[in-house]
Amino acid sequence: MTxxxxxxxxxxxxxxxxxxxxxxxxxxxxxxxxxxxxxVAGWLAGDVEAGLRVGVVLELFALDVLPIGAVRYxxxxxxxxxxxxxxxxxxxxxxxxxxxxxxxLVAVLGGWSLQLVRRLNAHAIQRRAAALAAGESxxxxxxxxGGLLRDAARGLGLTALGLLAGWALSRWLVLDRQTAxxxxxxxxGAGLSAVAGGAVRSAGRGARLKWLVAGAVAGxxxxxxx
Amino acid sequence: MNGGWxxxxxxxxxxxxxxxxxxxxxxxxxxxxxxLEDLKTVDPVRHGEAVVRSAEFFNCxxxxxxxxxxxxxxxxxxxxxxxxxxxxRTALCSPLGALGDELFWAGLVPAxxxxxxxxxxxxxxxxxxxxxxxxxxxxxxxxxxxxxRTGYDAGMRVGSAISASWVPSAVxxxxxxxxxxxxxxxxxxxxxxxxxxxxxxxxxxxxxxxxGASVSRWFGPSLTSVxxxxxxxxxxxxxxxxxL
Numbered sequence: 001m002t003x004x005x006x007x008x009x010x011x012x013x014x015x016x017x018x019x020x021x022x023x024x025x026x027x028x029x030x031x032x033x034x035x036x037x038x039x040v041a042g043w044l045a046g047d048v049e050a051g052l053r054v055g056v057v058l059e060l061f062a063l064d065v066l067p068i069g070a071v072r073y074x075x076x077x078x079x080x081x082x083x084x085x086x087x088x089x090x091x092x093x094x095x096x097x098x099x100x101x102x103x104x105l106v107a108v109l110g111g112w113s114l115q116l117v118r119r120l121n122a123h124a125i126q127r128r129a130a131a132l133a134a135g136e137s138x139x140x141x142x143x144x145x146g147g148l149l150r151d152a153a154r155g156l157g158l159t160a161l162g163l164l165a166g167w168a169l170s171r172w173l174v175l176d177r178q179t180a181x182x183x184x185x186x187x188x189g190a191g192l193s194a195v196a197g198g199a200v201r202s203a204g205r206g207a208r209l210k211w212l213v214a215g216a217v218a219g220x221x222x223x224x225x226x
Numbered sequence: 227m228n229g230g231w232x233x234x235x236x237x238x239x240x241x242x243x244x245x246x247x248x249x250x251x252x253x254x255x256x257x258x259x260x261x262l263e264d265l266k267t268v269d270p271v272r273h274g275e276a277v278v279r280s281a282e283f284f285n286c287x288x289x290x291x292x293x294x295x296x297x298x299x300x301x302x303x304x305x306x307x308x309x310x311x312x313x314x315r316t317a318l319c320s321p322l323g324a325l326g327d328e329l330f331w332a333g334l335v336p337a338x339x340x341x342x343x344x345x346x347x348x349x350x351x352x353x354x355x356x357x358x359x360x361x362x363x364x365x366x367x368x369x370x371x372x373x374x375r376t377g378y379d380a381g382m383r384v385g386s387a388i389s390a391s392w393v394p395s396a397v398x399x400x401x402x403x404x405x406x407x408x409x410x411x412x413x414x415x416x417x418x419x420x421x422x423x424x425x426x427x428x429x430x431x432x433x434x435x436x437x438g439a440s441v442s443r444w445f446g447p448s449l450t451s452v453x454x455x456x457x458x459x460x461x462x463x464x465x466x467x468x469x470l
Contacts, residue, residue: 026239028288030335030362035342039355048351056346056415063336063408064451068327070246074452093423101459104452121245125252132252132281135274137259140281144256147243179466185427186458188419189434192412194451196435197442199408202332208405215409219344222410223417226348 001086001170004045011044012081013159019077020155024114025148032077034058041084050087050095055080057100058107060191064198075110078155079103082162086170094175097183100191102169106162113154121147227378229260233295234374236260240288248283254295255281261299269305276302279311285319287326290393292370294318296377297384306382314382321385325393330366333400338362340407347414434458 004012015037022031030036035055042051058080065073083103087095124146125132131139175183203209240253258280265273279298286294294315301311338358345354380387388394416435420428438454449457 024244025242028238028241029366030338030359033335033339033358035339035346036355036359039352052346052351053419056343056418059339059343060415061451061455063339066327066331068323068331070249097459101456104456108452118245121243121252122247125243125245125247133278135277137255137277140252140255140259140277143252144239144242147245147252148239151242176466179463181423181427182430182462182466183459185423185431186434186462187455188416188423189431190438190451190455190458192416192431192435193438193442193454195408195415196412197439197451199336199405199412202336202401203405206401208401210405211402212405212409215340215406216412217409218406219410219413222344222348223413226417 001088001166003089004085008044008046009085009163012041012085012163013156015041015044016078016081016159016162017152017155019081020075020110020158021148021151023075023077025151032075034062034076034080037077037080038084041081042088045085045088047084047088050089050092051084053092053096054083054087054099054103057096057187057191058083058103060195061104061107064194066202072111072115074104074107075114075158076103076107078110078159078162079105079107081159082106082166085163086166093184094177094180095184097180097185097187098169098173098175099166100187101183102162102166106158106165109161110158113158117147117150117154120150227261227296227299227375228264230374230378232260233257234292234370237288237292237295237370237374240291248281249285250288250291251284252281254284254291257291257295258299261295262302265302272302272305275308279308279315282312282315284315286322287330289330289366289369290322290326290373292373293322293377293384293388296374296379297381298377300378300381304381310382314384318384321388325388325397328397329393329400333397333404334362334365337400337404337407340404340409340411343411344407344414347411347418 019032019037022029038051038055039048042048058076062076067073080103083099086102087099124143128139128143199212203212236257240250240257243252262273262276265276298311298315338361342354342358376387377384420431441449442451442454
């Protein structure tokens with residue numbers, strides 16, 4: 001990661017901000033799915049393979065999340081940008097585990113930061129309560145643009161902090177091969193347990209469970225045939 | 227319906243001011259503004275009241291928010307009493323939340339993400355990513371246009387319009403599709419990673435997956451999948467540090 005060009009870092013910061021805003025605020029076009037974030041971040045960092053490998057593992061974790069209502073959930077967008085930047089340029093078996101670990105930490109931090117932005121939005125609304133009660137359209141627009149700006153600032157700050165942590169790890173943390181591969185095995189295994197646990201929970205005991213099992217059998221057959 | 231396209235674009239940011247007090251309320255008010263413009267010339271007093279109501283508490287799945295927006299704006303133009311419009315908004319929160327969450331967050335998103343994961347494991351690369359984005363956004367934008375039009379056409383009878391629409395049946399079949407897609411993806415993704423690591427490593431990774439699934443089931447929400455992963459990584463680093 002220490003080898004990333006400065007323009008690549010700037011583009012990663014912009015991409016991290018865009019995907020952070022996409023998660024909740026605008027446009028919710030699924031740009032923030034780790035799979036999408038990883039592929040684009042990998043391309044920006046010059047290593048699409050690393051982006052896809054990181055994106056797929058974090059997507060396994062993201063599939064365990066049901067973003068309903070006021071629930072607190074990790075923000076995997078900037079996390080995937082950071083993890084991909086850390087993994088770029090290294091053989092994926094060695095770089096994946098550590099970068100996914102950092103990505104998960106950034107994702108949790110992202111979830112907290114989202115709560116903070118929601119509280120700040122509530123404070124802003126309280127401050128303009130009189131204007132809202134008077135039916136001033138301008139107050140609504142100001143609140144809306146303020147909320148979007150806060151979320152963008154959150155995304156930018158989160159991505160910058162994560163990239164800084166990634167840079168520090170790549171500069172000062174030296175892992176031997178066994179440990180690096182071990183972390184990768186743990187990351188992949190934990191990701192698989194996350195997606196399987198989430199899928200079984202969502203399936204309940206109805207038709208969806210039968211289709212889940214049918215899909216898994218088809219997947220096993222395809223995986224063996226390949 | 228004047229201002230429909232502007233309202234539609236603004237609905238993309240309906241969660242832009244999401245908060246614990248009014249939830250989507252301010253975003254709904256922002257989206258309603260272009261639709262309510264004509265009311266300003268017809269009845270300025272009513273317009274002011276409508277703007278106040280449009281930004282009050284509201285919550286539902288953002289992709290179906292257009293139904294509530296269209297219905298309430300129509301009701302404002304039809305001079306339905308304000309208290310009745312407020313009741314309609316409140317009544318729509320739960321059904322639009324439940325239907326939208328089932329349709330999108332628990333259905334379409336895992337279905338498309340599962341298919342994209344499987345496709346990447348089979349070597350599709352960028353095509354899988356493009357398919358996920360295109361598939362989701364086609365359905366999402368199509369739903370948004372339909373929702374705003376249906377809500378506006380139905381007005382106060384929006385509940386019946388939703389019951390008679392394609393949404394309840396789509397909710398019934400998207401769940402099994404999502405289950406099958408995620409089920410298909412799991413072994414393919416496992417194979418994609420573990421082929422590059424070798425059998426011994428693969429077994430180790432599958433052991434982690436089994437332990438993770440078991441402990442998450444036992445400890446429930448206190449040990450989420452992310453916490454389990456971080457804990458397992460920390461333990462591995464600790465064991466390696468002490469020389470195990």
